[in-house]
Every structure is written in structure tokens, then in C-alpha cells.
Amino acid sequence: MALVFIDASSAILLYKADLFTQCAREFSMFMAPAVFREVTPQGYPGTEDFHGARDRGLIRIRQPEPDHGFSAHPEFDRLGAGESETIGLFDRYACAREPSFIIIDDGKGAKFCRTHDIPYINALLVPKIFWYSGRMTTDAFKKNTTRLLGLGRYSKQIIQQAGELTRTDLSHVTGGGTHEKTS
Numbered sequence: 001m002a003l004v005f006i007d008a009s010s011a012i013l014l015y016k017a018d019l020f021t022q023c024a025r026e027f028s029m030f031m032a033p034a035v036f037r038e039v040t041p042q043g044y045p046g047t048e049d050f051h052g053a054r055d056r057g058l059i060r061i062r063q064p065e066p067d068h069g070f071s072a073h074p075e076f077d078r079l080g081a082g083e084s085e086t087i088g089l090f091d092r093y094a095c096a097r098e099p100s101f102i103i104i105d106d107g108k109g110a111k112f113c114r115t116h117d118i119p120y121i122n123a124l125l126v127p128k129i130f131w132y133s134g135r136m137t138t139d140a141f142k143k144n145t146t147r148l149l150g151l152g153r154y155s156k157q158i159i160q161q162a163g164e165l166t167r168t169d170l171s172h173v174t175g176g177g178t179h180e181k182t183s
Contacts, residue, residue, distance in 0.1 A: 002099040002173060004029045005090045006059075008038035008082045009105040013123040015039075015046045017147045023103075023126060024058035026135060030093060031059050032085030064088025075112060083109035090118060101173050105152065119172050124148050124162050132167045133174040 004027040006014075011031070014020040023029065031039075036054070040047045053059045068091040070076055076084060083106050094100035101119040103126070104110050113120040121129070127144035130136035136144070149159065167174070 001026075001028045002101065003027070003093060003095055004101060004103055005086050005093070006031055006035065006103045007086045007106055007109060008035045010103040010123040011035065011039050011050070012046065013105060013148060013152050014103075014126060015049065016151050017123075017144060019123075019126055019144060019148075020046075020049070021053065021058070022130070022135075024053050026130070028098075029059045030062050030089050032064060032082060032089050033061055034081040034085045036061050038082050062089055062093065065092050068092060070112075070116060070118075073112075073116070075108075075115070079108055079112060080106065082106075083112075087112065087118065099173055121170075121173060122152075122154075122158065122162075124152060124154055124158070125165065125170070125173075128162065128165065129170055129174055132170055 004023070006029060011020060014023055036050070039050045050059070054061060064085050065088060068088045070087050070091055076087075079087070083104065086102060086104065087109070090100065090102050101121060102113060103123060104113060104120050105122045110120060110122065112118070124145065127136060127141045127148065131138065131141035154162075
């Protein structure tokens, strides 16, 4: 089971697309305290669901190390609290034995991950990963991708890149499993 570290914008997008619970069941999901606070403000949609996911053990709230391997980089200070804590969690808990990656939809955070070779995806790729790994049918993949495109603010370039990614390109997050459900 892949270890996944998620930021607030991705968690909210996946929640709105009715994919968050599936993600939390399919992956070993970690959330930083700052992220959990961002997704659980009193009275907001999803607050109770995120609390319930935590209480049922579907997500684990963990504290990153204050001074981790990435915190020394100057551009790290420009990240929001949720993104920086998420990257800190990855640094602390990522495991070489299992696929580990970040789901992040923040532009600065994604750029930091790219620059520092941290494996990451955005929420738009979750249906494709589930489809490639046999956890989602082709029809569900298409429906969920369309739903995320309607909810997110993805540039044409991001949409094009997501569409072009192959099973091989995503094998670092699927764990190499690449069978597909066809109906």
C-alpha cells in the first residue's frame, strides 16, 4: 500500500469529487496538522467527514520534524504551512520499501517537489492511477476526471500533461500494478 501525504487543496478537491474516502482506503494516508486544520473549519462542508476519517483511522495526523532535509532550502519558506508540513511529513515518513508520494495541488508546492525530486501528483491524476491499477473502471475514470476538471483550476498545460501520462510514467505511484478494469 502506497504511503500518501496530502495537502489541503487536494483533499478538498477529492472530497468534493467523492474520491477522498476511496483514496484514504486505497492508500496509507498521512495529513499534517496544518492541513487537517485547513480542511476542518467549523461549519464548512466536509469538516465532519474529515474528522470521521481521522477517527476511523483512514487518515493519520502526524507532526513533521521541525528541521528536516528540505527545510534548509530558501524557497521552502515561501510555501504555505500546509504544503511545508506535508513535505516535512514526506521527508520523515516516506519509505523506500513502499511507493511514497505527495498529492499536492498548490503550484508553489508542486514546483518545490519537482525541483527536489519528490514524487508527487495532483488530485486530477487520482482517477487515472485508480484506473491503471485496476481499482476503477474506464467509465468511472472518465466521469471522475471530468468532475475534477470542473472543480479544480487546472491550466491547459497541466490538463494536457495529465492526459499524456502513461502507465509507465505513473508506475512509481501505482506500485507497478497496471491491470485495468474495462467496464
